[in-house]
Amino acid sequence: MFSLFLEQLLNGLQSGVMLFLMASGLTLVFGVMGLINLAHGSLYMVGAFACAAVAAWTGSFWLGLVASLMAAAIAGALVEMLIIRRLYNRDHLDQVLATFALILIFSEGTRWIFGSFPLFLSVPDFLTGTVILPGGSQYPIFRLAIIVAGLLVAAGLFLLIGKTRLGIRIRAGEADRGMIAALGVDIDRLYTIVFALGAALAGLAGAFVGTTQSVQVGMGEPVLILAFVVIVIGGIGSIKGALVGSLLVGFTDTMGRFLLPHAFATFLDPSSATAIGSALASMLIYIVMALVLFLRPSGLFGATS
Amino acid sequence: MTMNREFLINTILAFALVAVPLIALGMDEPFIITLATKVAIFAMAGVGLNLVLGYGGLVSFGHAAFFGIGGYAAGILASHALNYEPIMESPFLIEGTTQMIVIWIVALIASALIALVIGAITLRTSGVYFIMITLAFAQMIYYFAISWPAYGGEDGLSIYVRNGFPGINTLDPISFFALCAVMLAITMVFSAVLIRSRFGLALQGARQNPQRMTAVGIAPFRIRLVAFVISAMITALAGALYADLNRFVSPTMLSWHMSGEIMVFVILGGVGRLFGPLAGAALYIILEHLLGGVWEFWQLPLGVLLLLVVLFARGGLVGVLAGERKHV
Numbered sequence: 001m002f003s004l005f006l007e008q009l010l011n012g013l014q015s016g017v018m019l020f021l022m023a024s025g026l027t028l029v030f031g032v033m034g035l036i037n038l039a040h041g042s043l044y045m046v047g048a049f050a051c052a053a054v055a056a057w058t059g060s061f062w063l064g065l066v067a068s069l070m071a072a073a074i075a076g077a078l079v080e081m082l083i084i085r086r087l088y089n090r091d092h093l094d095q096v097l098a099t100f101a102l103i104l105i106f107s108e109g110t111r112w113i114f115g116s117f118p119l120f121l122s123v124p125d126f127l128t129g130t131v132i133l134p135g136g137s138q139y140p141i142f143r144l145a146i147i148v149a150g151l152l153v154a155a156g157l158f159l160l161i162g163k164t165r166l167g168i169r170i171r172a173g174e175a176d177r178g179m180i181a182a183l184g185v186d187i188d189r190l191y192t193i194v195f196a197l198g199a200a201l202a203g204l205a206g207a208f209v210g211t212t213q214s215v216q217v218g219m220g221e222p223v224l225i226l227a228f229v230v231i232v233i234g235g236i237g238s239i240k241g242a243l244v245g246s247l248l249v250g251f252t253d254t255m256g257r258f259l260l261p262h263a264f265a266t267f268l269d270p271s272s273a274t275a276i277g278s279a280l281a282s283m284l285i286y287i288v289m290a291l292v293l294f295l296r297p298s299g300l301f302g303a304t305s
Numbered sequence: 306m307t308m309n310r311e312f313l314i315n316t317i318l319a320f321a322l323v324a325v326p327l328i329a330l331g332m333d334e335p336f337i338i339t340l341a342t343k344v345a346i347f348a349m350a351g352v353g354l355n356l357v358l359g360y361g362g363l364v365s366f367g368h369a370a371f372f373g374i375g376g377y378a379a380g381i382l383a384s385h386a387l388n389y390e391p392i393m394e395s396p397f398l399i400e401g402t403t404q405m406i407v408i409w410i411v412a413l414i415a416s417a418l419i420a421l422v423i424g425a426i427t428l429r430t431s432g433v434y435f436i437m438i439t440l441a442f443a444q445m446i447y448y449f450a451i452s453w454p455a456y457g458g459e460d461g462l463s464i465y466v467r468n469g470f471p472g473i474n475t476l477d478p479i480s481f482f483a484l485c486a487v488m489l490a491i492t493m494v495f496s497a498v499l500i501r502s503r504f505g506l507a508l509q510g511a512r513q514n515p516q517r518m519t520a521v522g523i524a525p526f527r528i529r530l531v532a533f534v535i536s537a538m539i540t541a542l543a544g545a546l547y548a549d550l551n552r553f554v555s556p557t558m559l560s561w562h563m564s565g566e567i568m569v570f571v572i573l574g575g576v577g578r579l580f581g582p583l584a585g586a587a588l589y590i591i592l593e594h595l596l597g598g599v600w601e602f603w604q605l606p607l608g609v610l611l612l613l614v615v616l617f618a619r620g621g622l623v624g625v626l627a628g629e630r631k632h633v
Contacts, residue, residue, distance in 0.1 A: 036433050086616055092433050093364050097572055098615040100565045104608030112602045225444050225561065228437045236433060279452045286445035290426050293438065297430050 003135025008258040009251075010133075014143055016250025017150030021205035022227040023234070023242040024157055025198025031237030032173045032194050033088055038099035039079070040202055040227065041220025042106035047072040047203020048210035048219060049110060052119040061124045065207055072203020073196040080195040085188070103221075111217045118214035121207070146208045153204065154243065161239060170194060174237060226253075229285055233292050235302025244300060249285050256284040311627035315580040322486060322583065330479050338478040339550070340594060344587045345485040346547045351570035351582025352492050353539030358568070359577030360500055361532045362512030366436045367423070367443030368567050371416045371537040373450065373559030375544025378412035379405075380462040380554035387465055405470045405484075408545055416541030417534050419446075424533035428526055440561060447559040461555025468549050475549070485546050489583070492539050497579050499535070508532050540567070573614060575623030584622045 026040050050071030055064030079102065087095050123142045130138035161167040169190055172180045181187040206220065213219070230249050234241025261277030268276065292300065322341065329337035350372050357363040385392050385401025392399045402408060427438045451459045467475045475481045499505050510518045511525035518525050548554040557563065566589070574585025592610070596603035618625050 030433065036436060083612065083616070092436060093358070093572070093576070094615050094619075096364065096366065096436060097568065098612055100569070101608040101611035101615065104604045104611070108602045108605040108608065112605065221561070225440065229441050232434060232437050232441065275452075275454050279449055282448035282452045283445045286441050289438070289441055293430060293434075294426060298434070 003133050003137035005258075006133050006135060007137055007139055008254055010139060010143065010147070012251040012254035013247070014147050014150070014250070015254055016247040017147055017154065018205050018209055019223070019226055019230055019250055020154055020243055020246035021150060021201045021208075022223055023230040023246050024154070024239055025201045026227050027231045027234070027237055027239060027242045028170070028194055029198050030231070032170055032177075033084075033191055035084065035088060036092055036095050036099070037084070038096060038224065039102035039106060040198070041224030042103050043072045043076055043199040043202040044206035044209075044220040044223060045106065045110060045217065046075045047200075047206035048121075048215045049114060049119070049206075050203065051207035051210060052121050052215045053114075055121055056119070061121070061211075064121070065204070068203045068207035069200045072206070073200040075203075076199025077192050077196040079199075080192050084195060085191070088191075107217050114217075116217065118216035119210075120214055121211040123211055142211065146212070149208065150205075153201070157201070158239070166193070226285070229289050231299075233289055233299055235299030238299070238301040241299055241301030248288065252288055253281075253285050256281040260284070311578070311580075311623065314584075314623060314626050318580050318583050318587070322587070326479060326482050335478045338482050340590055342478070342482040342485050342550055343547075344583070344590050345482065345489045346543050346550060347567070347570055347586035347590070348583040349485075349489045349492050349546070350540045350543035350567050351574070351586055352489070352496050353536045353541075353543065354567050355571050355577065355582050356496060356499070356536040356539070357529075357532050358571055359581065360505065360512065361508050361529055361536075363428075363529060363533070364436045365439045365533070365536070366561070366564050366568065367439035367441075368537070368540050369559050369561060369563035370423070370443035370446045371420060371540040372544035372547070372563060372567065373446065373554075373556070374416045374419060375412040375541030375546075376548035376554040376558045377450070377456065377462075378415055378541070379408045379468060379545040379548040380464055381456055382408050382411060383464045383466075383468055384456070384462055403466070403468045405468045405475070405545070405549065408468060409542055412541045412545040413538045416537045420534045420537030421530070424530045424537075428529050428533065440564065443559065443561060443564055447556055447561070450556040450559055457555070459556060461553060461557070464548060464552040464554070467552055481550070485550075488542065488546065492542070493579060493583075496539070500579075504528065504531070569611060571621075573611070573621050575621035575627075578621070578623045578627075581621060581623050588622055 022040065022044060025043075026037060029035050029037050029040075047068035051061075051064035051068035053064075054067035055061050058064070083098065083102065087098055127142045127145050129141050131141055131144065133139050161170060169180065169185055172185075173187070173190055173194070177187060180190075202220075205223075209223070210219075226249060230245035231242055232245075233248060234243070234245030257278065260281045261274045264273035264277040296302070322345065326338045326341040329335070329341070350368070353371070354365065354368045357365050381392075382401045383403050386403045387401070390401070392401060423439070423442045427435055427442065430438060450456075456462050467481070469475055470484055473480050473484060475484065500509070507518065507523050507528045510523070511528050515525045518528075544558060547558065570582050570585035570589055572585065573588050574583065575581035578584075592607055593603065596606055600606070614621065
């Protein structure tokens with residue numbers, strides 16, 4: 001039981017870290033450009049497909065990983081320059097609708113190119129084994145590697161935002177776009193870079209998650225909605241909020257699915273305990289979100305309006 | 306002048322909705338009658354959303370929740386009635402039903418209660434938070450429907466015989482179309498009356514200037530909550546009809562794609578226009594049918610078209626044809 005618990009904790013951490021890669025881009029784009037981007041899940045899908053295709057073609061997972069970053073960043077930059085740029089001054093309704101249209105285009109385009117059957121990514125050889133967790137159960141090394149990689153990328157992002165010139169510009173852009181444009185920063189280029197950066201992070205998450213699940217059209221949508229829950233909980237625009245929210249959602253979701261059926265089994269018969277427990281577990285993060293919003297309508301780290 | 310043009314367009318739309326299925330009936334094309342029924346039902350879901358989205362300025366991205374609740378009301382009540390299993394026996398007996406009127410009342414009450422809870426939480430927020438939270442609540446209900454095994458879970462629930470309405474053979478396509486069209490007309494008239502009422506003016510005032518509304522002594526929150534509940538009820542009614550049209554209900558009706566589609570009907574037709582949802586739903590179904598007949602990947606051109614409408618044709622179909630919306 002203990003080792004199973006530990007395993008679930010690690011799964012929760014993994015899902016939280018992957019969610020952060022998604023949510024950070026989403027929250028940056030909203031914070032800097034004021035844009036709500038539903039197509040962020042499509043960029044995640046683009047990353048996963050690019051990784052799967054290139055890995056199958058070259059036989060190298062690492063080249064696939066590079067491809068996922070490149071493809072998602074390029075797709076993001078192109079979409080920003082062609083379409084998203086026209087939406088910054090529009091209201092949220094137009095943004096929702098235009099990015100919903102982008103999802104249709106991306107999903108159907110991917111289905112057209114790759115077909116409806118899921119692709120599978122195989123893990124590089126030296127990461128295929130398992131490790132023994134304290135308590136005796138086995139845990140795939142690759143999942144641990146994803147957690148470490150995700151944490152490293154998250155740390156890198158915090159350094160980028162906190163310590164570099166680009167990070168200063170991004171934060172300045174969040175605070176006052178008019179002012180930094182007046183100070184001579186090329187605001188159009190900054191926006192394209194921020195969007196491409198968020199897209200690359202999403203693409204990377206897609207490639208990572210694609211190795212543990214299948215790569216298929218529509219894979220980005222459940223993650224996108226979880227990422228929305230994350231940034232709503234954390235406060236829209238806040239990277240720190242995205243980190244806290246991601247971990248909260250990752251752990252709540254994983255542990256709820258694991259523990260709730262057990263908890264109900266203590267006073268109900270097994271089949272209805274499983275039914276009620278899993279139904280409640282699937283709603284748990286939304287209940288947490290409702291609670292957070294009830295107490296703090298603009299999220300944990302959001303600017304109070 | 307533009308008012309007259311919009312009136313003309315509305316008349317043509319209403320006329321077409323009635324004429325097309327009648328011609329199809331004469332040509333013995335029941336499939337086209339079914340398409341027209343689908344247009345009427347989707348338009349009705351859009352009429353519900355338009356109330357909060359168009360007039361209230363509240364971008365609800367979770368109306369599939371209410372559409373699905375209406376659908377499940379029909380599915381659950383019918384399945385209990387057809388299997389002769391009471392819904393509950395103690396403390397008092399509640400049985401399923403195949404009577405649409407009872408189903409509608411249940412759909413209206415259930416959606417009103419859930420909308421009251423969701424609205425009370427979501428309307429505390431605004432802007433992008435409101436969009437995401439309405440979406441999240443709809444997802445919550447979606448995942449609940451998927452993981453709750455009693456009513457089919459992910460596989461959905463079949464309604465073996467379409468539910469009945471007194472005096473009408475609902476299995477006859479044109480009769481069922483007539484029923485849906487009359488219901489659509491009723492919700493549209495109701496919506497038009499509501500918008501011109503004191504309440505409707507307050508709702509639009511709350512969109513345009515909430516501070517001023519507060520200053521004159523009208524709390525925007527309460528007005529919006531009532532509008533949200535009414536809007537959910539109309540969409541749920543459409544959902545109940547949709548389940549009966551397909552004789553099937555599944556979590557797809559609750560999915561966020563459905564929320565997006567209902568929104569697309571409203572926007573494609575024209576936000577805040579009485580006939581906007583009808584125009585949008587008709588255009589959507591026609592495009593789906595035409596493009597889908599030509600190319601398997603019809604959603605690709607649909608996405609491009611939708612993108613072009615958002616970027617370049619603001620005001621939707623009715624807006625492009627009839628010009629700027631007149632200010633109330």
